[in-house]
Amino acid sequence: MIRVGTRGSLLATTQAATVRDALRGLGEEAELVIVNTIGDKVSGPIVEIGVGVFTSALRDALLADEIDIAVHSLKDLPTAQDPRFSLVAVPERKDPRDVLVSRSGFPLAELPPGSSVGTGAPRRVAQLRLARADLEIQPIRGNLDSRMRKVATAECDAIVVARAGLLRLGRAQEATEVLDPAVMLPAPGQGALAVECRADAAASLVEILAKLDHEHSRVVSAAERAVLADLNAGCSGPVGALARIDAQTLRVEAAVCAIDGSRVIREEAEAHLVGPELLSESHAVALGRRVAESLRSMGAMELVGAVQGEPGLS
Incomplete structure (x- = not known):
């Protein structure tokens, strides 16, 4: 049995389930194991909490032999190599672009001046201000469902989120506009998953996981x-x-x-x-x-x- 570690949010478990199902498709027994992470428990800004906030608990679970592999959003994985772990597969990537979800149905260029747009990512904040200095940026955190609710409940006029998340949850049709990379360049690795195991994992496991790798997605x-x-x-x-x-x-x-x-x-x-x-x-x-x-x-x-x-x- 291959134990597939994941965060507990709906998006995280949905992403990890694609890896579990791919393993089952290869004839392997696999199950999801939910791991609570610091990022799921705290409400402070990630810029203050630190890089790797969503990955450290999964890595701890790997080292404790509580899981065999961890499934991360690749954009959350620290770029500094840790010799204790091995990135063994990057499955086929979803659309890396960001989308705008607006209550009015207006695209970014047509939002009324002063409209509140929710996002906490510095990358998105900076590019939004560059494109529309007349908008009010509202810092938000939380999983994708909670962010989407902020539009539905009028806490924000619009939000910016990754299209890949909506695609994986079957909610892509709720996006108002797919943002052109000329306006909003995505986060490095956005839309891709990372399948990680211990560096000393059995060669047989590594060989199986390597079959999940999508070369094009890994390279870009x-x-x-x-x-x-x-x-x-x-x-x-x-x-x-x-x-x-x-x-x-x-x-x-x-x-x-x-x-x-x-x-x-x-x-x-x-x-x-x-x-x-x-x-x-x-x-x-x-x-x-x-x-x-x-x-x-x-x-x-x-x-x-x-x-x-x-x-x-x-």
């Missing part, structure tokens, strides 16, 4: 996370990144924004890959680092550091 996510890692930004940084593979070209676009929307630094780069290097993770990481280095040279670190003093962001 690696490029995006390389940007984040090189900027030392963490999941709470005002950093957006999106990597795409078209034909034999890998493109990486990234942006770092001032939290007040007064400044944005954007950069993109591409690599033309051929033969077996087409989906090389190492080449993707190198390209992501190249983008990050360019952002650094334009003053990105000043913007990354500024978010630490902003209250109410998560």
